[in-house]
Amino acid sequence: MTINIALTKGRTEKMVLPLLKRAGMNIEPILNKGRRLIFNDDPNYHVILAKGPDVLTYLNGGAMDVGIVGSDILVEQRNPQYDMLDLNTGRCHFVLASTKDFDPGLARRKIIATKYPQITQDYFNTIGEDVEIIKIEGSVELAPLVGLADAIVDIVETGDTLRENHLQVYAELMPVSTHLVVNKLALKQKQGEIKQLLLQLQQAMQEAAL
Amino acid sequence: MSKRNLPIGTRDEFGPLALKKVQLTNTLQQRFIKAGFDPIKTPVLEYRAVFDAMAPTLESAYQFLEESGEPLVLRPDLTLPVARVMSTTGITPPTKWCYVGDVFRIKKRHSGGYNQITQAGVEIIGYPGSKAEAECLLLAAGLCDDLGINNVTLELSDASFVDTVLEQLPEVARDSLKQALFAKNLTKYAEQLKRLPQSPLNDFLAQWPWLFGDADEVLAKIPPVPALQQAVANLKQTVDFLKANAPQLQLTVDLSSPTPQPYYTGLVFRAYAKQSADYLFSGGRYDRLLSSFQQTLQPAVGFSFDVDALSLALPDTKQPQPTLIYFNDSQWQQAQALVQQTPNATLCLDDNLRQAQSQADSLGAKLIDLTQEVTQ
Numbered sequence: 001m002t003i004n005i006a007l008t009k010g011r012t013e014k015m016v017l018p019l020l021k022r023a024g025m026n027i028e029p030i031l032n033k034g035r036r037l038i039f040n041d042d043p044n045y046h047v048i049l050a051k052g053p054d055v056l057t058y059l060n061g062g063a064m065d066v067g068i069v070g071s072d073i074l075v076e077q078r079n080p081q082y083d084m085l086d087l088n089t090g091r092c093h094f095v096l097a098s099t100k101d102f103d104p105g106l107a108r109r110k111i112i113a114t115k116y117p118q119i120t121q122d123y124f125n126t127i128g129e130d131v132e133i134i135k136i137e138g139s140v141e142l143a144p145l146v147g148l149a150d151a152i153v154d155i156v157e158t159g160d161t162l163r164e165n166h167l168q169v170y171a172e173l174m175p176v177s178t179h180l181v182v183n184k185l186a187l188k189q190k191q192g193e194i195k196q197l198l199l200q201l202q203q204a205m206q207e208a209a210l
Numbered sequence: 211m212s213k214r215n216l217p218i219g220t221r222d223e224f225g226p227l228a229l230k231k232v233q234l235t236n237t238l239q240q241r242f243i244k245a246g247f248d249p250i251k252t253p254v255l256e257y258r259a260v261f262d263a264m265a266p267t268l269e270s271a272y273q274f275l276e277e278s279g280e281p282l283v284l285r286p287d288l289t290l291p292v293a294r295v296m297s298t299t300g301i302t303p304p305t306k307w308c309y310v311g312d313v314f315r316i317k318k319r320h321s322g323g324y325n326q327i328t329q330a331g332v333e334i335i336g337y338p339g340s341k342a343e344a345e346c347l348l349l350a351a352g353l354c355d356d357l358g359i360n361n362v363t364l365e366l367s368d369a370s371f372v373d374t375v376l377e378q379l380p381e382v383a384r385d386s387l388k389q390a391l392f393a394k395n396l397t398k399y400a401e402q403l404k405r406l407p408q409s410p411l412n413d414f415l416a417q418w419p420w421l422f423g424d425a426d427e428v429l430a431k432i433p434p435v436p437a438l439q440q441a442v443a444n445l446k447q448t449v450d451f452l453k454a455n456a457p458q459l460q461l462t463v464d465l466s467s468p469t470p471q472p473y474y475t476g477l478v479f480r481a482y483a484k485q486s487a488d489y490l491f492s493g494g495r496y497d498r499l500l501s502s503f504q505q506t507l508q509p510a511v512g513f514s515f516d517v518d519a520l521s522l523a524l525p526d527t528k529q530p531q532p533t534l535i536y537f538n539d540s541q542w543q544q545a546q547a548l549v550q551q552t553p554n555a556t557l558c559l560d561d562n563l564r565q566a567q568s569q570a571d572s573l574g575a576k577l578i579d580l581t582q583e584v585t586q
């Protein structure tokens with residue numbers, strides 16, 4: 001049976017394709033995709049490219065069997081499907097960052113800007129602080145610079161963007177990496193095929209680590 | 211919100227889908243009643259406390275406050291209300307109930323999921339023996355068969371298995387291992403496993419997240435731990451019983467997943483069709499069902515069909531071409547009799563033949579003109 005895979009397009013796609021190749025998948029059509037979003041040339045794997053949160057929507061609706069998506073999205077969206085494998089690529093982490101004059105011990109209810117309200121809420125819950133969260137859709141770094149928020153919670157890979165905007169890290173939150181997620185019923189219906197894919201990926205990851 | 215919008219997660223049902231669901235619920239209910247189950251209907255609105263045994267999934271229920279301040283919910287489950295009835299009305303078991311009704315569970319907004327699901331099922335209360343499970347299994351499998359749903363895979367499990375295995379391990383390791391197992395998070399599971407001391411169970415534990423699939427293959431992989439043998443024997447007995455009595459079913463066993471609700475105690479079963487995106491029916495034994503209502507427990511077994519999933523799995527039946535019957539006021543008896551005899555026919559209530567004909571044309575229907583037959 002064909003496994004239907006939803007792959008997060010963009011950065012995740014670029015980082016994970018070499019691993020998929022090492023695991024034996026033919027990734028040529030995806031590399032030369034043009035404007036294509038659906039790749040069904042291979043009878044074993046059909047692949048679609050989608051935005052991260054949409055990968056989970058396709059998976060939850062049963063339209064796709066397997067999703068490849070960042071763990072930031074899995075946590076933020078409270079993913080109910082099987083988060084089976086950490087693919088160990090696309091590594092980055094969440095930070096709490098702000099301008100140099102920010103005082104983390106500030107004795108008032110802080111305002112935090114973020115693209116990830118759930119993850120931000122989780123973090124401040126664990127340290128026992130209540131904050132006001134403002135959802136921003138992109139370029140979160142702007143918020144403390146123009147006085148909308150006291151600090152931000154965002155994903156950082158190299159830290160270049162923070163430095164360029166004169167922001168500094170005040171706390172490291174959870175790490176992020178690309179994960180493989182499987183629809184619960186699809187795992188039953190296509191057990192053999194999905195187990196095979198996972199074994200191949202695990203082996204490819206071991207080879208890559210050597 | 212405009213008065214022209216539906217609340218998120220709701221839908222209207224009409225057309226072929228509505229017809230299918232009506233026919234389906236009728237078939238199910240008639241079959242249950244024919245098998246001697248008594249219909250029971252509980253209210254859509256209940257006190258939230260009735261569903262305490264469902265926590266933490268109770269968070270996804272629609273909640274309200276009664277004037278007194280007591281929290282109410284639109285029922286998220288149909289089994290617990292039956293338990294409430296049993297413990298408060300003095301009905302003496304054994305009893306067999308059947309029900310059809312809607313349950314309400316809030317899905318994620320804008321995810322395409324519906325919050326109102328129709329279920330049809332049975333509860334057998336007061337029989338501790340395996341005949342109760344057997345009746346449920348044969349009833350459910352037989353209905354799928356009659357409805358023309360082939361390729362049904364029946365998945366068996368045992369509610370005590372996972373905890374019995376975990377009891378063999380150091381107490382500190384149990385919770386996190388169970389969590390990783392249920393989430394099928396192979397990465398975390400492997401990390402947890404590394405922290406365990408060497409034991410004869412290690413080979414089994416390494417394969418545990420994959421302990422589902424063909425019934426005979428899975429049951430052959432169970433380690434010879436004495437505490438597990440009762441559950442394994444029960445499953446084997448059920449597998450043999452089904453092979454003999456429902457040979458059309460594909461049988462699988464899953465010993466690595468959580469039970470559908472926390473109140474299950476023994477055999478758990480669920481079924482899906484090859485193409486379905488949801489389980490068609492699920493059920494099992496829950497001998498502690500009455501525990502949230504009273505001290506004395508009653509053995510109980512039950513299952514329910516997800517009528518929405520079932521109607522999607524039904525083979526499409528092609529409706530015959532519709533027929534309109536045009537008649538005049540003196541022909542009511544004749545016209546009504548003809549409607550009964552003709553498949554997919556209905557009375558045409560137009561007052562002149564021209565309107566009737568254009569009505570029939572727009573529906574692609576055949577028009578029978580009874581007034582014509584009189585004049586001829």
